[in-house]
Amino acid sequence: MQRITEPELMTDKAQAEAYAAANFEQAHNLIVNAFDSNFPDMELKGNILDLGCGPGDITFRFANRYPLCRLLGIDGSDEMIRLANARKRREPDLIDRITFNKGVFPGALIPEGPYSAIISNSLLHHLHHPEVLWNMVKRYATSGTKILIVDLFRPQNNKDALKMVDTYSASEPDILQRDFYNSLLAALTLREIEQQLLDAELTELKIKKISDRHVLIFGEKS
Numbered sequence: 001m002q003r004i005t006e007p008e009l010m011t012d013k014a015q016a017e018a019y020a021a022a023n024f025e026q027a028h029n030l031i032v033n034a035f036d037s038n039f040p041d042m043e044l045k046g047n048i049l050d051l052g053c054g055p056g057d058i059t060f061r062f063a064n065r066y067p068l069c070r071l072l073g074i075d076g077s078d079e080m081i082r083l084a085n086a087r088k089r090r091e092p093d094l095i096d097r098i099t100f101n102k103g104v105f106p107g108a109l110i111p112e113g114p115y116s117a118i119i120s121n122s123l124l125h126h127l128h129h130p131e132v133l134w135n136m137v138k139r140y141a142t143s144g145t146k147i148l149i150v151d152l153f154r155p156q157n158n159k160d161a162l163k164m165v166d167t168y169s170a171s172e173p174d175i176l177q178r179d180f181y182n183s184l185l186a187a188l189t190l191r192e193i194e195q196q197l198l199d200a201e202l203t204e205l206k207i208k209k210i211s212d213r214h215v216l217i218f219g220e221k222s
């Protein structure tokens, strides 16, 4: 099945609010656990950069898991940044360690770091030019930076995409079901990601299929 891109930014208020209200407990914990298991025996310190942070659920989970880290989440949607900052006000204990900035990739203003980790969930499939993500990883990772990217991968065909929507989001609001379907069609294949990493000369990154729809791209900058 050919890739069908979707709009990059999630700027619609109803869409952003539905996304922020969705229950990602299991999926997002899986991402923190994936970081733990792929970079074991390490008490992470320093700055973590979360690219395409959305309403910040993963940013908050990392802040809770790694109390010695400061988190910077960047997203191009005003609505998402508004929701992330609203949540920050509800979690005053974390207020000093989390910052959310609006920025559209490429070209967003991102401090130089250094970053102990660069994380990103579900940004890659939104990008019409996926190399934008790989260029940021190359630009902002320094020796020792842990990199962990998670995204959907594209199903074989339309029928499989519809089946996944039914299996995993039947109880979600229509708007989320629609977004999930569009995201599956916009996602890359494992082979496409492999080629992009080669093109970007990010050969230290490994690709691992972690579910019937998710792929993990991870590694440490040499």
Ligand SMILES: C[S@@+](CC[C@H](N)C(=O)[O-])C[C@H]1O[C@@H](n2cnc3c(N)ncnc32)[C@H](O)[C@@H]1O
Residues within 6 Å of the ligand: 008, 009, 010, 011, 051, 052, 053, 054, 055, 056, 057, 058, 074, 075, 076, 077, 080, 103, 104, 105, 106, 120, 121, 122, 123, 126, 127
């Ligand atoms: C599916 S959401 C994922 C949000 C968050 N990482 C999470 O896992 O909950 C994708 C986010 O990427 C942002 N995004 C997409 N393209 C972008 C771009 N070119 N620049 C900045 N943000 C972008 C969208 O606005 C949206 O908030």
